[in-house]
Amino acid sequence: MDDQKTEKKGTGGRTPVSEEHKKEVHRRNNVKWDRANMRSLTCRMRTEEANIFKAFCAENNTTPGRVLKDYVLSIIKEYSGEGSN
Numbered sequence: 001m002d003d004q005k006t007e008k009k010g011t012g013g014r015t016p017v018s019e020e021h022k023k024e025v026h027r028r029n030n031v032k033w034d035r036a037n038m039r040s041l042t043c044r045m046r047t048e049e050a051n052i053f054k055a056f057c058a059e060n061n062t063t064p065g066r067v068l069k070d071y072v073l074s075i076i077k078e079y080s081g082e083g084s085n
Helices: 019-037 047-059 064-079
Strands: none
């Protein structure tokens, strides 16, 4: 009788990894990348002003974050000289 272990085809002898484990590893890698490469910008505003801005965004089918990000990127483009031509 053979004492060799039988391998499932396509696994290369490794234990198959669950989809849940793959997703968790992917999430952890994304968090690690974000920590190294992304930063948040914040500002404090009076509640009434923030509510008006949120209402404006909702009426225009966008989000406060999208509006602020677009504005910041337009300033960066102008500041870096890309917008002067």
